[in-house]
Amino acid sequence: MLPTLSDAPTVPVPHPTTQRWSAGGIVAGPLFLAAGLAQGAARDGFDFTRNALSQLALGGAGWVQTLNFLLAGTLLVAGAVGLRRVLGGTPGGTWGPVMVAVFGASFWAAAAFPADAGAGFPAGAPDATAMSGHGAVHMAAGMVGYLALCAASVVLARSLAARGHRRWALASRLVPVAVLTGFAASAVSVLAFTAGAGLGLLWLAAVTARLAAVPPAA
Template sequence: MTYPLPAPARTTTTSTSTARRLGGRRALRCGLAAGPLFLGAGIVQGLTRDGFDFTRNALSQLALGGAGWVQTLNFLVVGALLGVGAVGLRRARVGGRGGPVLIGVFGLSFWAAAAFPADAGAGFPVGAPDATAMSGAGAVHMAGGMIGYLALCAAFLVLARPLAERGHRAWAVASWVVPVVVLAGFLASAASVLAFTCGAALGLLWLSAVMARLAAAPVQH
């Protein structure tokens, strides 16, 4: 008597793994939207809010005043998108355990920014003095932002290896250089708020570019 042989377990395992990686690619596409959304919303607000000056004010200060809820919502949505992107890295098996965790920390820093707003100052909101004493919420805001961007810079270093392994050596080199430029912008923030903004923007946009590059890569079985 002949009995049908069961299908090899390897086929099911391979199909499940492939499905997870495809899901990871979709999640990466959510993550890559975070940077353009945050910067786009910030630029529009900065151009339309009375008293805001890109050379004197940080984008975080847009969460202050009557229309501040728009920037607070921006923080929350972008933090969620970064969290989804971190899950995408995990499912796509990119960056080991460290990469997804570091991007997740970066996402949480945006939620912290929403919960603990920056201090008023440099004439914004309208009527605010040029200089004010730092509040407890302002201190947490600054600390959370610094931790988040340090995590992002570390994530770039971690992601440089899988980029190089996929043959994207120029991208890997750039992932080593970008953190240096980002941190240089932060160090220059004492002299120029615009340098800080440009450094932060570069980090966000490079993360979007890296996630787009990884999402476009063929699924490895």
């Protein structure tokens, strides 16, 4: 007997609201990095080999990077809500989104407590300065945030594997190693830190897009 339309497999389509929430997690990382790179290229005295993107929140135009932190945090938390809607009740569907939300909240903390000046930025700042209270909170927020991102990547590997995305799952377990390696090398090279942080942001965007796509792999 020939198959009829009623015999065709149904493809689950995410609710438009879920898609909108998920879009936040997809655009957050690329948008944050693009805005940071553009500012770094335009700001006097900023040197990508010596200065972290966080320092762009300092100086007269620092409000742009502060806004960048706030927007990225908001989009990441929205992405966490989207992931929760997509993955609810499945492997990684609880703690993965929670860790992404913690990561997003760390951007809000970074906006509220800016990094310290140093390494010649803002223009005229000395190479070395004593760490301030707000600088210490900024560093702590970044550490907690990126550890949460690494945890999210490992947890979401379960979600990827459950949907049949084996290679993505393997990569999601390896990316945290690269991120943490970049952080460990930050004392030697700021570029290594920036690269590690950027990789984590871009990978989260890719994973969010993959998990939000339908249908899941068989």
